[in-house]
């Protein structure tokens with residue numbers, strides 16, 4: 188009787204899956220394991236996570252462009268690096284900061300600058316951004332998606348490496364942030380309320396459409412500032 192051959196990795200479906208990944212609940216290859224492994228996102232009992240600490244810094248390619256759309260609530264992030272052949276590699280991620288978290292991703296491993304700039308021109312709302320800020324928004328987006336119970340887009344695992352090491356990015360404070368300033372924390376009961384609304388909207392298939400539930404929550408600081416503004420207007424009268 189022949190031994191059963193090792194099944195293919197469930198992520199890339201190319202190499203043999205020899206590592207059992209607790210998060211995927213299936214066998215994956217060592218390369219994909221290395222790409223998706225993350226100390227904050229993987230279960231702490233994963234036997235492969237400890238090897239991260241010893242991982243040597245992989246030289247990152249120089250940044251070509253870091254862009255983010257300016258509209259609050261829904262951020263499209265674009266990070267491109269310049270390769271030795273003069274072409275670019277890039278990742279584009281869409282993060283719904285107010286509801287679903289990281290919801291869409293795509294990228295290219297090798298694209299000409301001309302092609303890349305054509306893509307950027309189609310998104311007039313892009314502005315230069317800080318890589319660390321983008322990383323934090325994306326990582327928070329992952330935590331949000333996981334808290335809601337949404338699948339992380341498969342493409343994200345493929346292109347995540349372009350962002351560099353997400354392990355060093357610390358996400359602190361409440362899961363969702365103030366809708367107004369994007370910085371202040373929101374209380375636990377509000378966060379739970381947002382999660383509930385989001386799960387409802389996702390189940391109804393209305394997230395991102397006109398029919399979605401409209402919500403807007405602000406931190407204490409923004410609330411106070413708004414009250415003061417209203418107060419001043421009344422005094423003038």
Ligand SMILES: [Zn+2]
Pocket residue numbers: 196197198199200201202215216217218219220
């Ligand atoms: Zn694989």
Ligand SMILES: [Zn+2]
Pocket residue numbers: 207208209210220224229233234235236
């Ligand atoms: Zn693992």
Ligand SMILES: [Zn+2]
Pocket residue numbers: 365366367368369370371405406407408409410
């Ligand atoms: Zn605020």
